[in-house]
Amino acid sequence: MKRIIVMSAACLVFAIAACKVEKPGEVESAFVKSVKKTITIGGKDLKNPVAFSDEAVKTGGGHFQHHCQICHGLDGHATGVPFAAQMDPPVPDLSDPDVQGYTDGQIKWIMENGIAPSGMPSFKGILDDDEMWDIVHYIRHLPPKGSLGAPDVYNEEKEEHEKMQMGGKPGEKSAKPEKKDAHQHGSEHKH
Ligand code: HEC
Numbered sequence: 001m002k003r004i005i006v007m008s009a010a011c012l013v014f015a016i017a018a019c020k021v022e023k024p025g026e027v028e029s030a031f032v033k034s035v036k037k038t039i040t041i042g043g044k045d046l047k048n049p050v051a052f053s054d055e056a057v058k059t060g061g062g063h064f065q066h067h068c069q070i071c072h073g074l075d076g077h078a079t080g081v082p083f084a085a086q087m088d089p090p091v092p093d094l095s096d097p098d099v100q101g102y103t104d105g106q107i108k109w110i111m112e113n114g115i116a117p118s119g120m121p122s123f124k125g126i127l128d129d130d131e132m133w134d135i136v137h138y139i140r141h142l143p144p145k146g147s148l149g150a151p152d153v154y155n156e157e158k159e160e161h162e163k164m165q166m167g168g169k170p171g172e173k174s175a176k177p178e179k180k181d182a183h184q185h186g187s188e189h190k191h
Contacts, residue, residue, distance in 0.1 A: 033098060037106075042113070046105025050133040060138030063131050067123065069151045076142040080150020087119050095142050107139055108132045 050056055065074050071081060076094040078084040084091040092099055102110070111132045114122030123132070149155075 037101065041102065041106045041109055041115075043105035043109030044103050046103070046108065048104040048108075048133050048136055050130060050137065052137055056134050056137040057141045060131075060134030060136065061143075063127065064135050064138050067127065068135075070153065071119065074148035074151055075145060076139060077145040079146050079148070080154050082154060089118050091119070093145070094139050095145070100140075104133075104136050104140075107136050111135065 064072070064076065068076075071078070071084065071087075071091050072094060073079040073081050073084075078091045078093055081091060094100075099107075108129075110120065111123045111127065113124070114120050127135070
């Protein structure tokens with residue numbers, strides 16, 4: 001009896017594991033997508049109260065590049081984000097028709113609520129309404145893929161190292177660490 005229980009437990013674990021590695025079929029994911037668009041993601045009928053302007057896109061871009069770049073890249077196409085494709089589900093290119101197919105209200109809803117249980121976090125309490133609506137304008141007018149390079153944090157380690165050793169940004173003066181306080185006044189040493 002005990003053995004049967006152990007065996008069926010093992011089967012169950014195996015079944016769950018097998019389920020996890022299997023990618024959902026085309027039909028299923030199309031179905032899941034349509035459920036997501038019509039039911040799961042709210043805010044469908046909300047209109048963007050912030051009027052479109054270049055300024056709004058720019059402001060939204062600033063917020064995006066502060067809060068979202070770590071996963072979505074500076075340009076929203078996940079440029080230079082090393083783990084984007086490894087996440088499950090992967091970080092999408094926000095210019096993708098699947099994303100652009102959401103209404104403005106739904107894109108804001110996604111920011112507000114996040115998408116559990118994926119890696120897309122909720123920004124409720126972090127961004128206010130107007131900031132989110134500005135970001136919606138930015139997402140509708142993303143710069144070309146790759147045009148802004150990779151987020152600084154992912155730039156080559158070597159470059160970061162050099163910057164840190166210089167004690168500031170390259171080209172800034174007084175970049176060298178100040179050593180004289182510690183060691184130059186030999187006469188002060190009493191032996
Ligand atoms: C910690 C990483 C992370 C951060 C930070 C992040 N996202 Fe996401 N985002 C994801 C992942 C992962 C997905 C894919 C979720 C899914 O398909 O279920 C996603 C999906 C999205 C989608 C598309 C959802 C869909 O159903 O296709 C939008 C729009 C989006 N994010 C906007 C933003 C905005 C705007 C910000 C900043 C305010 C942001 N994200 C910050 C990881 C992140």
